[in-house]
Amino acid sequence: MTLVTTRPETGTARPYAFPALRRVTAHGGTVIAAHLPGQVLATAVLLLDASAARESAGREGTATVLAKSLEEGTKKRDSAAYALALEGLGAELSPSVDWDAFRVGVSAPAPQLAGALRLAAEAARTPKLDPEDVIRVRDDEVTALRMDWAQPGPRADAALRGDLFAAEGRYGRPLHGDPASVAAVTVDDVLAFHEQWMLRPGVLLVAGDLDGLDLAELAEAAFAGTTGQALSLDAPLGLTIPSARRVILVDRPGSVQSTLRIGHRAPERATPDYVPMTLAATVLGGAFTSRLNHLIREVKGYTYGIRGSYAMTRRAGRFEVAAGVQTAVTGPAIKDTLGEIRRTQDEGVTEAELAVARSWRAGQLSVEMQTPGAIAGALASLVVHGLPDDYYETLRREYLEATVETVSAAAARHLAVDGLTLVVEGDGEKIREELAEFGELS
Amino acid sequence: MYKRQDGKRIAQPDYIGSYGVDLAHAPAPLIVTATAKDGVDVETLEAGLGEVMQSLIDEPVTDEELNRAKALLTTSWWRQVSTVGGRADTLGRYTTQFGDPATAGYRLPAWQAVTADDITEAATRTLQPSSRITLTYLPEQGPEEHASGDAA
Numbered sequence: 001m002t003l004v005t006t007r008p009e010t011g012t013a014r015p016y017a018f019p020a021l022r023r024v025t026a027h028g029g030t031v032i033a034a035h036l037p038g039q040v041l042a043t044a045v046l047l048l049d050a051s052a053a054r055e056s057a058g059r060e061g062t063a064t065v066l067a068k069s070l071e072e073g074t075k076k077r078d079s080a081a082y083a084l085a086l087e088g089l090g091a092e093l094s095p096s097v098d099w100d101a102f103r104v105g106v107s108a109p110a111p112q113l114a115g116a117l118r119l120a121a122e123a124a125r126t127p128k129l130d131p132e133d134v135i136r137v138r139d140d141e142v143t144a145l146r147m148d149w150a151q152p153g154p155r156a157d158a159a160l161r162g163d164l165f166a167a168e169g170r171y172g173r174p175l176h177g178d179p180a181s182v183a184a185v186t187v188d189d190v191l192a193f194h195e196q197w198m199l200r201p202g203v204l205l206v207a208g209d210l211d212g213l214d215l216a217e218l219a220e221a222a223f224a225g226t227t228g229q230a231l232s233l234d235a236p237l238g239l240t241i242p243s244a245r246r247v248i249l250v251d252r253p254g255s256v257q258s259t260l261r262i263g264h265r266a267p268e269r270a271t272p273d274y275v276p277m278t279l280a281a282t283v284l285g286g287a288f289t290s291r292l293n294h295l296i297r298e299v300k301g302y303t304y305g306i307r308g309s310y311a312m313t314r315r316a317g318r319f320e321v322a323a324g325v326q327t328a329v330t331g332p333a334i335k336d337t338l339g340e341i342r343r344t345q346d347e348g349v350t351e352a353e354l355a356v357a358r359s360w361r362a363g364q365l366s367v368e369m370q371t372p373g374a375i376a377g378a379l380a381s382l383v384v385h386g387l388p389d390d391y392y393e394t395l396r397r398e399y400l401e402a403t404v405e406t407v408s409a410a411a412a413r414h415l416a417v418d419g420l421t422l423v424v425e426g427d428g429e430k431i432r433e434e435l436a437e438f439g440e441l442s
Numbered sequence: 443m444y445k446r447q448d449g450k451r452i453a454q455p456d457y458i459g460s461y462g463v464d465l466a467h468a469p470a471p472l473i474v475t476a477t478a479k480d481g482v483d484v485e486t487l488e489a490g491l492g493e494v495m496q497s498l499i500d501e502p503v504t505d506e507e508l509n510r511a512k513a514l515l516t517t518s519w520w521r522q523v524s525t526v527g528g529r530a531d532t533l534g535r536y537t538t539q540f541g542d543p544a545t546a547g548y549r550l551p552a553w554q555a556v557t558a559d560d561i562t563e564a565a566t567r568t569l570q571p572s573s574r575i576t577l578t579y580l581p582e583q584g585p586e587e588h589a590s591g592d593a594a
Binding site: 039040041084087088089090091092107108109112370371372 | 512520521524
């Protein structure tokens with residue numbers, strides 16, 4: 001091997017700076033743009049208040065079918081012409097749905113962004129939604145979900161969600177629906193969802209070199225022809241944690257592994273405790289060196305990997321531990337898992353553990369925000385969760401300055417080992433009996 | 443292929459594509475894949491693909507086609523180098539394949555300089571039936587047995 005060059009030494013860390021933001025209001029919508037000087041690619045994301053939470057009962061998955069139908073052509077051009085127009089600009093469309101929003105993203109070299117955004121808006125506002133196409137997309141989605149749901153995991157996920165959010169309507173059902181609910185989605189459901197939720201202006205997020213981007217032109221592309229006002233925001237769902245543990249067995253006869261999904265509800269993303277909670281969860285189960293992975297994988301050898309984390313959306317959050325363990329050690333693995341959760345809740349974290357979690361979380365923040373697409377995603381979080389413009393700079397500082405006391409206090413406040421729901425998907429015949437010791441079994 | 447009437451009738455739209463495999467020390471294969479629509483036999487599909495490959499030799503690509511390909515390659519190039527990890531991969535790849543990381547700097551301008559004639563010339567050199575190997579994957583069971591393999 002030839003040594004091409006010597007590796008440069010690391011320099012002194014510069015203070016982190018999130019890109020400068022500009023705002024434009026036009027045609028009833030707002031543009032929020034992050035300036036990335038010298039960046040050739042640019043991203044635009046249309047953020048619409050048309051999340052999965054807007055779907056009707058029994059038709060969960062409607063928004064996902066709509067998202068996947070957007071590239072099937074528009075009122076102006078068929079799917080092939082639409083694909084050619086996008087490709088001609090070197091652009092890529094990425095529609096997606098989550099609990100908080102419907103996003104239609106597009107990225108392209110900066111000079112082509114306005115054209116690409118016009119196409120994205122054309123698909124979002126005036127999709128063709130030919131019945132035959134919608135049915136084909138829906139059937140493909142049902143097939144994909146059936147394959148997915150035949151694997152261990154999705155049924156357990158659904159059981160945990162169903163239990164934690166039993167009283168919360170749509171939030172008690174899977175984000176993208178299940179095979180039965182998607183199969184029940186009709187063409188009319190998709191058309192009605194589009195008509196009802198996708199035509200308000202929304203918010204446009206832009207990330208790129210703003211010296212070469214005309215925000216007024218982008219606003220026009222995103223919002224022209226839209227009608228209606230932004231909807232008022234529903235309050236967070238609130239926090240309920242049961243007084244006793246519950247155990248749910250999802251039978252999977254003959255399974256050689258038990259899939260564990262153990263969790264309880266947690267605050268929504270905008271909680272002021274976000275930083276210390278995240279650090280506590282990192283120590284408990286957020287990294288390879290975490291307490292859970294160390295004990296259950298490295299010491300005991302029960303699993304290939306076990307993770308614990310908070311997942312938080314605008315209106316709801318949850319804490320969850322996920323793992324697949326060998327059937328024969330299902331009981332011992334659960335016992336050890338609960339032990340580490342209890343230890344973290346009762347005793348908090350140590351300075352040595354927190355030092356790793358701090359630098360990892362703060363470092364990941366800049367690793368995760370290198371591309372225009374990632375910056376646009378960060379802007380979306382600001383909008384969805386109502387966070388200030390200097391949020392990411394503050395976030396980094398808060399990670400680095402978090403103390404053992406604040407993180408341990410957050411662990412005590414936001415872990416509830418005695419209020420957990422334990423979902424175990426595995427061979428019921430072999431594991432049912434030993435599960436009873438952990439809580440009321442259903 | 444996807445755009446041709448014939449293509450639409452014989453191949454499944456999401457299962458058709460072509461790509462090159464970059465190899466440092468061996469001739470690099472160009473791979474074209476397609477999956478037949480239900481009821482279309484393999485010979486028909488293979489003949490359709492052969493026809494499209496021959497068209498690259500016989501009919502010059504249009505400006506529109508060429509510009510579209512360049513636009514897509516330009517975006518994917520900038521996406522690749524938009525992260526430090528992507529840049530490191532790129533430098534490593536060009537060092538391995540060409541012995542000099544600086545050769546990465548020629549890739550995008552070289553793509554942008556390609557003409558329709560260059561494509562005809564390259565197609566004539568590389569897409570001849572005599573230099574082609576075709577692999578055919580066929581289901582072992584009948585279609586009825588496949589259809590009943592529904593997810594539990």
